[in-house]
Amino acid sequence: MSSKGGILVFSENQDLARELLGKARQTADMQGLTVSLVLLGDSFAAGHDGGGGFGNADAIYTIPGESLKDYNPEVYASALTDIIQTVAPNLVLIGASKFGLEVAGRVAERLNVGCSPWCVDFEIDAENNVVTTQCMVFSGQGVNTYKIHTQPALATVSAGVFKAIDSVGEGKAPTPLDIELAPPVMTVIENKEKMAAGRRLQDAPVIVDVGMGVKERSDLAMMEELADLLQGQVACSRPVSSDRDWFPEWLGLSGAQLSPELCVTVGISGAIQHMIGIRDSKIIVAVNNDENAAILMQSDYGINMDLYEFIPAFIAALKSRSIHLADN
Amino acid sequence: MKIVACIKYSLDTSEIKVDPASQQLLLDDVPRHVGNIDKNVLEAAVSLKEKYGGEVHGLTFGPESAKSAFREAMAFGLEDVTLIEDPFAGAGGPAVTAKVLAEAIDKMGDVDLVVCGEVSDDGFTYQVPPRLAELLGRPLLSFVRNISIEDGNIIADRDLGDSSQSVRAPLPAIISVTEETNTPRRPTLMDALKAKKRPVHFWQIDRDLQLSQDELAQRIHLEKVDTKGVVIHRKQELLKGDNPSEVANLLIDRLLAENILIERSI
Numbered sequence: 332m333s334s335k336g337g338i339l340v341f342s343e344n345q346d347l348a349r350e351l352l353g354k355a356r357q358t359a360d361m362q363g364l365t366v367s368l369v370l371l372g373d374s375f376a377a378g379h380d381g382g383g384g385f386g387n388a389d390a391i392y393t394i395p396g397e398s399l400k401d402y403n404p405e406v407y408a409s410a411l412t413d414i415i416q417t418v419a420p421n422l423v424l425i426g427a428s429k430f431g432l433e434v435a436g437r438v439a440e441r442l443n444v445g446c447s448p449w450c451v452d453f454e455i456d457a458e459n460n461v462v463t464t465q466c467m468v469f470s471g472q473g474v475n476t477y478k479i480h481t482q483p484a485l486a487t488v489s490a491g492v493f494k495a496i497d498s499v500g501e502g503k504a505p506t507p508l509d510i511e512l513a514p515p516v517m518t519v520i521e522n523k524e525k526m527a528a529g530r531r532l533q534d535a536p537v538i539v540d541v542g543m544g545v546k547e548r549s550d551l552a553m554m555e556e557l558a559d560l561l562q563g564q565v566a567c568s569r570p571v572s573s574d575r576d577w578f579p580e581w582l583g584l585s586g587a588q589l590s591p592e593l594c595v596t597v598g599i600s601g602a603i604q605h606m607i608g609i610r611d612s613k614i615i616v617a618v619n620n621d622e623n624a625a626i627l628m629q630s631d632y633g634i635n636m637d638l639y640e641f642i643p644a645f646i647a648a649l650k651s652r653s654i655h656l657a658d659n
Numbered sequence: 660m661k662i663v664a665c666i667k668y669s670l671d672t673s674e675i676k677v678d679p680a681s682q683q684l685l686l687d688d689v690p691r692h693v694g695n696i697d698k699n700v701l702e703a704a705v706s707l708k709e710k711y712g713g714e715v716h717g718l719t720f721g722p723e724s725a726k727s728a729f730r731e732a733m734a735f736g737l738e739d740v741t742l743i744e745d746p747f748a749g750a751g752g753p754a755v756t757a758k759v760l761a762e763a764i765d766k767m768g769d770v771d772l773v774v775c776g777e778v779s780d781d782g783f784t785y786q787v788p789p790r791l792a793e794l795l796g797r798p799l800l801s802f803v804r805n806i807s808i809e810d811g812n813i814i815a816d817r818d819l820g821d822s823s824q825s826v827r828a829p830l831p832a833i834i835s836v837t838e839e840t841n842t843p844r845r846p847t848l849m850d851a852l853k854a855k856k857r858p859v860h861f862w863q864i865d866r867d868l869q870l871s872q873d874e875l876a877q878r879i880h881l882e883k884v885d886t887k888g889v890v891i892h893r894k895q896e897l898l899k900g901d902n903p904s905e906v907a908n909l910l911i912d913r914l915l916a917e918n919i920l921i922e923r924s925i
Binding site for chain 1: 673757788789794820824903904
């Protein structure tokens, strides 16, 4: 199989890379295209993932060496640009983490090509060298369809947009490319992990979504109890994460986008930037004591009540009636 | 230190509505303003000036009609604002914007630090700061917090969501700020009065930057062929009752009927 053309996938986040590979594989199979994966830095040795998804790539490329270990976006932009020029794909899917978004913008400028932000779907017309993308615009209030005539076309994709699929085999052994990377101007002094990263909110069937209406950090115990009863996870809005630092990540346009069976929002106002993170939920329940809160009109079941009265009553009723999450 | 603050006269996206019948985005009556993120840009630029000395100049690519909107921005403590008129009426995309800003920053001369928002309120592509960094050949410290300057180097923490990174780069450099970077001040009446005297300079891409519209149009890589509003249908049922327990049981009944929950005695 030729390694030219097709879809190239890059994300420094391996879960996100698996999601992009899932969609890339399905598209490639329908159209007879090749799927390639780029693994750089710490993910260099991760090609063997026991059928976890990297086997969906027909080829895996890497660049050995120390310079990719400290996640400097300048170096990653050089590496990805050179790999793209070697592989010559029609479409490059890049995971829309903050890191990935910077790398994508740099690579697009270096190659003077188009980069579709917030891509949610795509088609490739390899014969005519046209990629069509569908992208969220205006905080997810609209979807634009773009035709991109540059080769490659780039697209950034958020976590939770595409689904990972298991692969029949393991990932191929990575092909090391002999590419010299220029030293960066910016120096990375230190990388720091945040606490509790790595919870898989994407897999949770129920999400208890906590907003600024929840007053004290100790109130989270009640939210955890509710989530536990329903095999769910507690997640939050941007200010609860970024201002109060209660959680390492948030839901919304600039955070995670989820599609659980049930999302119970607690003290969430319903700003569009947040709703994009939960609007693909099957059922949305909103608890908010402000009768004018936008969330009440954007939910299936609205409860205009003090959360400190309602949530304990909800927990008590779930327990006393032996209510469980249905097996779907 | 000469600082340039890049700001944008953006659509107020919280005012965008979708017509449920036609699925059209209703954009015509949406007001514009200097964006929310731009207040963080101005705060970062002005507080660095206050700490390390120098001057802050505003720079924007947009419609001439934006002129009066920059009064409030000016009140943060800008020397002036340079408005480059956008011949594409906002449809150019990030590759065009970055090229125009890069040429303007070159022309302004001796710029030590460029401050951008991580992403504009309305375009929301995240692409302008990295594209600008590539075009200017300057280091970019994106998504910064805790910015300081020592011995000609800028040092900051980058907030990457699930991790953070401490970085250092020599000036001249570019930083991009997030809404968490700082808390923007509220300019006083006195600030606003002083700002009235400060100028808005109008530049044109051809006359002032020697860029042709045709050449810039080559940078429009995404051809928009369709646009649709997203309409989400929810049941919108308000559950009411005499007490929390009654409402909780009503909710459970609804979720049982939806097959989300089941009743199972052990």
